Amino acid sequence: MFGLKTDWSLETLPRYFTLEDYEGGTARWCPGCGDHGVLSAVQKICRDEQLVPEKTVCVSGIGCSSRFPHYMKTYGFHGLHGRALPVACGIKARRPDLTIWVATGDGDCCSIGAAHWVHAIRYNMDMVVMLFDNNVYGLTKNQTSPTSRPGLKTNTHPRGAVLPPLNPSETTLGIANVSFVAQTVDWNPVHVYATLRRAYHHKGLSFVRIFQRCPQYTPRVFEDAQRDPSLIMLLEHEDGVRADEAGTKIYKNRVAHDPRDLNKARELAAREDVLPIGLLYCDPTRPRYEEFSSVGVDVTIEEKMQALDKEIDRFAI
Amino acid sequence: MSSGQTAGTKDGQAIGPKVLGECIVEIVSDSGEGAQKAGQSFATVCAKMGNGVWTVEIIPAEIKPPARSRAGASGIRIRFGSRPMTNMGDYADLVVAFNEQVLYGRLLNDAYREGTVILLENKWASDPDEQIRDMYNSAVEDFRARGLIVHELPMHEACLEFVNDPKLGKNMFVLGMLSGIFDRDPSITRREIAAIFKKKGEAVIETNNKLFQGGIDFARKHLTYHFSVPPMSSKQELIVTNGNDAVGLGVMAAGMELVSMYPITPATSATHYLAGVFHKMGGFIHQAEDEIAAIGFAIGASYAGKTACTITSGPGLALKTEFIGLAVMAEVPLVIVDVQRGGPATGLPTKIEQGDLMAALYASPGDSPKIVMAAATIEECFHMVVTARQLAEMFRGPVIVLTDANLATGQTCYPRPKLSEDWMAPPLDQSPWPEGVAPYDWDPQTGLSRRPIPGQRGGQYVLTGLAHTKHSHVAYDPRSNQVGCEMRSRKIAALRSTLKPPKVHGDEEGDLLVVGWGSMLGAIEEAVDRLRAEGHRVSNVHLRFLSPLEPGLKEIFERFTRVMTVELNYSDPSGGFDGDWEGARRSHLCQHLRAQTLVDIDHWSVTPGQPLRPGQIYDVLKGRLEAIRSAEGSAVGAR
Numbered sequence: 001m002f003g004l005k006t007d008w009s010l011e012t013l014p015r016y017f018t019l020e021d022y023e024g025g026t027a028r029w030c031p032g033c034g035d036h037g038v039l040s041a042v043q044k045i046c047r048d049e050q051l052v053p054e055k056t057v058c059v060s061g062i063g064c065s066s067r068f069p070h071y072m073k074t075y076g077f078h079g080l081h082g083r084a085l086p087v088a089c090g091i092k093a094r095r096p097d098l099t100i101w102v103a104t105g106d107g108d109c110c111s112i113g114a115a116h117w118v119h120a121i122r123y124n125m126d127m128v129v130m131l132f133d134n135n136v137y138g139l140t141k142n143q144t145s146p147t148s149r150p151g152l153k154t155n156t157h158p159r160g161a162v163l164p165p166l167n168p169s170e171t172t173l174g175i176a177n178v179s180f181v182a183q184t185v186d187w188n189p190v191h192v193y194a195t196l197r198r199a200y201h202h203k204g205l206s207f208v209r210i211f212q213r214c215p216q217y218t219p220r221v222f223e224d225a226q227r228d229p230s231l232i233m234l235l236e237h238e239d240g241v242r243a244d245e246a247g248t249k250i251y252k253n254r255v256a257h258d259p260r261d262l263n264k265a266r267e268l269a270a271r272e273d274v275l276p277i278g279l280l281y282c283d284p285t286r287p288r289y290e291e292f293s294s295v296g297v298d299v300t301i302e303e304k305m306q307a308l309d310k311e312i313d314r315f316a317i
Numbered sequence: 318m319s320s321g322q323t324a325g326t327k328d329g330q331a332i333g334p335k336v337l338g339e340c341i342v343e344i345v346s347d348s349g350e351g352a353q354k355a356g357q358s359f360a361t362v363c364a365k366m367g368n369g370v371w372t373v374e375i376i377p378a379e380i381k382p383p384a385r386s387r388a389g390a391s392g393i394r395i396r397f398g399s400r401p402m403t404n405m406g407d408y409a410d411l412v413v414a415f416n417e418q419v420l421y422g423r424l425l426n427d428a429y430r431e432g433t434v435i436l437l438e439n440k441w442a443s444d445p446d447e448q449i450r451d452m453y454n455s456a457v458e459d460f461r462a463r464g465l466i467v468h469e470l471p472m473h474e475a476c477l478e479f480v481n482d483p484k485l486g487k488n489m490f491v492l493g494m495l496s497g498i499f500d501r502d503p504s505i506t507r508r509e510i511a512a513i514f515k516k517k518g519e520a521v522i523e524t525n526n527k528l529f530q531g532g533i534d535f536a537r538k539h540l541t542y543h544f545s546v547p548p549m550s551s552k553q554e555l556i557v558t559n560g561n562d563a564v565g566l567g568v569m570a571a572g573m574e575l576v577s578m579y580p581i582t583p584a585t586s587a588t589h590y591l592a593g594v595f596h597k598m599g600g601f602i603h604q605a606e607d608e609i610a611a612i613g614f615a616i617g618a619s620y621a622g623k624t625a626c627t628i629t630s631g632p633g634l635a636l637k638t639e640f641i642g643l644a645v646m647a648e649v650p651l652v653i654v655d656v657q658r659g660g661p662a663t664g665l666p667t668k669i670e671q672g673d674l675m676a677a678l679y680a681s682p683g684d685s686p687k688i689v690m691a692a693a694t695i696e697e698c699f700h701m702v703v704t705a706r707q708l709a710e711m712f713r714g715p716v717i718v719l720t721d722a723n724l725a726t727g728q729t730c731y732p733r734p735k736l737s738e739d740w741m742a743p744p745l746d747q748s749p750w751p752e753g754v755a756p757y758d759w760d761p762q763t764g765l766s767r768r769p770i771p772g773q774r775g776g777q778y779v780l781t782g783l784a785h786t787k788h789s790h791v792a793y794d795p796r797s798n799q800v801g802c803e804m805r806s807r808k809i810a811a812l813r814s815t816l817k818p819p820k821v822h823g824d825e826e827g828d829l830l831v832v833g834w835g836s837m838l839g840a841i842e843e844a845v846d847r848l849r850a851e852g853h854r855v856s857n858v859h860l861r862f863l864s865p866l867e868p869g870l871k872e873i874f875e876r877f878t879r880v881m882t883v884e885l886n887y888s889d890p891s892g893g894f895d896g897d898w899e900g901a902r903r904s905h906l907c908q909h910l911r912a913q914t915l916v917d918i919d920h921w922s923v924t925p926g927q928p929l930r931p932g933q934i935y936d937v938l939k940g941r942l943e944a945i946r947s948a949e950g951s952a953v954g955a956r
């Protein structure tokens with residue numbers, strides 16, 4: 001009115017959030033666990049993006065990696081084994097204003113939660129899903145996971161795992177309405193940060209497979225790639241993960257990959273000779289389920305009562 | 318027209334309508350012949366004319382069972398009269414049957430008795446297939462030998478005047494016949510027909526109106542049956558719904574925003590109904606990938622401050638148990654509607670049973686106290702969802718509402734609910750969270766606490782299914798776990814302290830008290846009323862809350878010589894298989910009440926997959942009353 005801001009009285013001081021505003025309890029993961037680095041990366045992204053802590057929700061299932069929400073100072077939901085995704089989708093369904101990070105393990109996501117994984121990809125609701133893939137069940141002490149490689153000796157397969165492993169990125173790239181798949185390695189914090197930040201900026205479900213070492217049970221599964229950077233293939237594209245050169249200069253094996261190329265993405269995801277890291281696939285035009293599920297969130301009680309009264313007329317005698 | 322039986326058929330003189338206080342009508346056919354549609358319309362018309370009405374659908378388990386088969390009987394029973402109807406009654410008075418085999422299906426269910434009038438399609442008598450002709454003729458003979466009054470009528474042939482294929486349309490013709498017989502106002506039915514076929518266009522409506530009128534004329538011409546069933550005296554504004562529509566309306570009246578479901582009979586139709594209208598109230602139906610995801614999604618929405626509910630049946634409830642435990646542990650408000658069907662496993666998908674009480678009370682592992690309620694009437698299906706929403710929020714946890722297949726598909730009329738703003742979930746609270754208040758700031762007496770909602774500044778906490786302190790910090794120490802369990806249990810006790818003892822129907826003391834729950838109410842009360850009219854000292858109470866139990870039960874029980882439950886679930890034969898009561902498995906409510914009250918409560922329960930007739934209950938209660946008498950007699954003699 002008259003050029004004046006009518007809501008001047010509601011204006012509050014601008015808030016600036018420091019790292020501390022995102023740091024919850026002290027992380028209880030084992031020393032050397034890859035999860036520590038991912039946690040730091042997410043906290044930094046929250047700070048750099050100035051995410052409002054009370055508008056941010058970290059959701060997880062059960063497993064070592066699923067302890068993630070406890071170490072953040074945002075809202076958190078540490079639910080049931082395998083069921084992080086339905087909960088995360090339910091939160092987003094009517095609250096598209098909330099930013100959602102999901103932490104899930106390879107057992108949590110690809111075994112007990114496999115049905116939800118497939119369908120969550122299809123729902124494509126805006127959230128970052130971090131798959132902490134350590135090739136093993138950590139929390140329950142060393143059982144074979146769907147991503148364990150044959151020969152891995154675990155408590156359930158002491159003579160070595162027998163089946164070919166499930167490849168989470170390849171599988172995700174086969175699901176209808178997939179909109180974002182990236183890969184990164186826990187031992188390169190620069191690349192983890194850049195990948196997750198890119199994922200955060202994608203509108204839709206961003207699926208990030210993080211190759212993660214478990215110092216207790218699978219300390220050696222990624223040893224070759226760690227020792228020999230040429231076994232890592234850095235995917236490059238202007239629309240891809242753009243990590244700071246200082247952190248990635250050791251990777252000489254670089255491939256230009258257009259993340260809109262789904263077939264190429266699948267081919268790369270399936271590579272067994274090298275570990276491709278970076279953005280495999282991205283299509284920001286896919287429909288997101290919250291576009292449908294959140295319709296009507298602003299309907300008032302009065303409007304509901306009026307509409308319902310009219311509806312009840314249909315049953316009147 | 319039959320030669321042997323002419324009673325009721327036209328023989329020249331017309332008789333004016335005979336006044337009936339109530340009547341039970343059935344329409345039975347093969348699946349897909351529209352008997353249910355016709356019956357529902359007839360029931361709606363009766364309700365609109367002011368009758369009390371109760372319908373029960375006769376549903377075969379398969380979508381397309383073989384034609385002319387006993388198991389394929391599909392149709393509907395309508396009981397209507399000049400007073401409110403609360404159950405399906407005993408035996409049908411008048412039946413319209415599209416073939417003779419489906420009638421056998423109903424005879425197996427004890428639906429008819431001597432004197433039941435059958436209006437039977439007679440085209441099978443001249444079927445080209447000799448086997449069919451034989452089956453038909455011998456069945457008619459058999460029906461008559463059983464005392465049924467059979468009129469063989471050329472309904473199919475009469476329909477040919479209006480349509481080429483009477484398989485489509487005969488139902489509206491039958492609706493006309495019933496309208497003629499029961500003196501229904503045709504203009505009301507025409508409005509129903511217009512509503513049913515609205516989407517199909519004027520021509521279809523016109524054809525069906527002709528069929529309808531043809532049915533009226535046919536009844537006038539061929540039958541002398543002519544009755545009138547006067548309206549109830551009630552002047553209240555009424556609505557007619559089935560129980561699942563009532564649940565759907567309740568969801569909306571509670572202001573819910575989300576229903577998350579996975580299809581399962583007999584619950585699905587509640588969401589079918591909602592799917593057509595929920596968006597008008599801003600709501601959304603989520604069809605999840607399975608029942609686990611359905612409840613997880615609802616819990617997520619609720620955690621984020623949006624009121625949600627999940628609707629399912631037994632097998633779905635089983636899948637949801639882990640999440641129900643989480644909702645208990647982490648105190649997430651949620652309404653879970655379980656439309657019970659026969660179990661275990663896939664059981665009797667389309668049929669009624671009260672078999673989920675124990676599962677509702679105890680199925681989650683560990684100690685998981687929760688609120689469990691059961692709707693006794695179709696009207697309560699509406700109001701209980703509204704109440705459940707409020708209780709879920711107030712007591713910060715899951716509330717299970719039990720209904721069943723009988724309530725789900727049965728139709729009745731009841732007072733139009735007067736919507737209230739207080740019923741509606743309040744708007745999302747995004748005000749800052751008060752400083753220093755823990756996310757589980759349990760009141761030491763009631764265990765109640767207020768919950769922070771994402772978006773509330775300063776309220777950040779991590780909800781966890783692990784044992785936790787009031788700060789929601791994971792805690793494995795003995796004390797924290799004990800306190801957590803106790804706080805969750807205190808909430809149930811707090812709710813109980815606000816409940817009133819149930820009302821006793823009948824005298825406050827006597828020889829026998831019948832305790833029931835769920836949709837058995839109408840049939841139990843009718844049986845009790847009949848016995849009381851004969852001078853028996855029998856009363857009943859009906860429980861709406863199963864967890865916590867309504868207070869004062871023991872005191873009521875002690876005023877009766879014997880107490881028994883009547884339920885539709887399994888129990889071992891009296892005394893167990895080997896005469897050892899200790900090993901006998903009792904009906905659900907009976908077990909529950911015995912444990913809670915230490916009263917020696919008896920039971921009678923069966924699993925027929927259909928509602929109990931008041932007459933069945935009457936017989937059982939009469940037997941028990943006689944046993945009580947003779948026991949008293951011998952006790953006196955021994956003194």
Ligand SMILES: Cc1ncc(C[n+]2csc(CCOP(=O)(O)OP(=O)(O)O)c2C)c(N)n1
Nearest residue numbers: 062063064065081105106107108137138139
């Ligand atoms: C229904 C259910 N089944 C099993 C478990 C036991 N459980 C907890 S975590 C887990 C597997 C953890 O492995 P992963 O998901 O790979 O996570 P990590 O611990 O390796 O991070 C299992 C089997 C459980 N909590 N709930």
